[in-house]
Amino acid sequence: DAKTTQPPSMDCAEGRAANLPCNHSTISGNEYVYWYRQIHSQGPQYIIHGLKNNETNEMASLIITEDRKSSTLILPHATLRDTAVYYCIVRFKAAGNKLTFGGGTRVLVKP
Amino acid sequence: GAVVSQHPSWVICKSGTSVKIECRSLDFQATTMFWYRQFPKQSLMLMATSNEGSKATYEQGVEKDKFLINHASLTLSTLTVTSAHPEDSSFYICSARDFLSGGSHEKLFFGSGTQLSVL
Numbered sequence: 001d002a003k004t005t006q007p008p009s010m011d012c013a014e015g016r017a018a019n020l021p022c023n024h025s026t027i028s029g030n031e032y033v034y035w036y037r038q039i040h041s042q043g044p045q046y047i048i049h050g051l052k053n054n055e056t057n058e059m060a061s062l063i064i065t066e067d068r069k070s071s072t073l074i075l076p077h078a079t080l081r082d083t084a085v086y087y088c089i090v091r092f093k094a095a096g097n098k099l100t101f102g103g104g105t106r107v108l109v110k111p
Numbered sequence: 112g113a114v115v116s117q118h119p120s121w122v123i124c125k126s127g128t129s130v131k132i133e134c135r136s137l138d139f140q141a142t143t144m145f146w147y148r149q150f151p152k153q154s155l156m157l158m159a160t161s162n163e164g165s166k167a168t169y170e171q172g173v174e175k176d177k178f179l180i181n182h183a184s185l186t187l188s189t190l191t192v193t194s195a196h197p198e199d200s201s202f203y204i205c206s207a208r209d210f211l212s213g214g215s216h217e218k219l220f221f222g223s224g225t226q227l228s229v230l
Contacts, residue, residue, distance in 0.1 A: 043117070043204045043221030044155065087154070098145065099206075099219070101155040 004088045009106040018075040020105055022088030025069040031092055033064060035073045036099070037084040044087065044101075047073065078109045114138060115207050117222030124195055125230055132190045132225045134205030140185040141207035146178075149202040149224075161188040195229045202226050 005023040012018040024033065034049040048055055048062045050071075055062045061074040075082055087104040114137040124130050134144055142163045147155040159180055160168040167180035177199075179191040188207075192199055204224045 038155075041202070041224065041226070043115075043206070043224050045221070046219065098157060098160065099155075100157065101147075103154055 004090055004102050006086075006088050006103065006105045008103060009108070011108045011110055012075075012078050014080055014109050014111050015077055018078040018082065018107060018109070020073040020075075020086050020088075020107065021070065022073070023070045024088070024090045027068050027090050031090050033062065033068075033071050034089045034091065034099070035060070035062065036087045036089065036101075037082075038087070038104070039081075039084040044099075047086075078107075080109050080111065083107060083109045115141075115205065115220045115222040117205055117225055119225060120223060121226040121228070123228045123230065126196050127194055129191055129193045130195055130227060132192075132203055132205075132227075134188045134190070134207065134222050136186045136207045136209075136220070139207075139209045141188075141209065142185060143208045144182060144188040145206045146180065146188075146190050147204045147206070149204060151202075155204060158190075163188075192227065195227070197229045200227055200229045 032049050032051050035047040036044040037047055038044045047059050048057055050062045050064055052064060062071060064071045085104040085106050087101050089099055116135045116137050118133045122130055144161040146158045148158050149155045157170050158173045158178060161180045161182040163182045163185055169175045177193055179193060182188040202224050204222055206219055206221045208219050
């Protein structure tokens with residue numbers, strides 16, 4: 001699985017959009033970009049995933065660059081409950097469903 | 112959405128004793144479950160893959176005789192930490208794949224975790 005690089009931490013203001021970057025310069029053509037988050041002392045929660053096109057769901061938007069070497073997770077209106085560690089994971093979709101978690105970004109939403 | 116129940120949510124035990132953690136898929140069948148371990152302020156580390164009806168597959172460096180995994184049914188996997196020591200104190204998390212999902216990651220669900228403290 002391709003490695004990812006994320007900033008270790010970031011703060012954002014409540015009600016504002018939070019943009020979380022992820023670099024995955026060694027991604028291969030068939031690897032997907034997945035985002036999970038982990039709220040303190042809980043199990044990870046799936047957020048969104050994509051291959052090439054930008055994706056949006058009720059939780060977030062995923063913007064993938066044209067060369068697919070980086071992506072951005074966007075939380076459109078951050079709330080205090082969005083405070084969590086966000087993990088960007090790149091992997092093949094059919095590889096046994098094992099998820100390899102990197103360091104993630106610790107996001108603190110401030111009032 | 113699908114729910115994975117993990118029990119207990121926390122446990123304190125004496126050094127040398129064994130602790131069993133249960134992971135149940137409540138409304139779906141899970142042929143495969145995964146066990147992770149997480150130390151404070153660190154990321155999740157995959158310990159093993161649990162397959163229903165067969166032996167678990169352990170990641171490199173994880174002692175299979177210390178971390179016993181049983182996946183006897185499509186809805187239950189257990190992790191037993193045998194002869195626990197203080198260094199085994201950690202947050203243990205399971206995840207389960209919905210058998211009918213066909214491998215989609217959005218159908219991979221996580222339990223709420225078990226905090227193990229070994230005195």
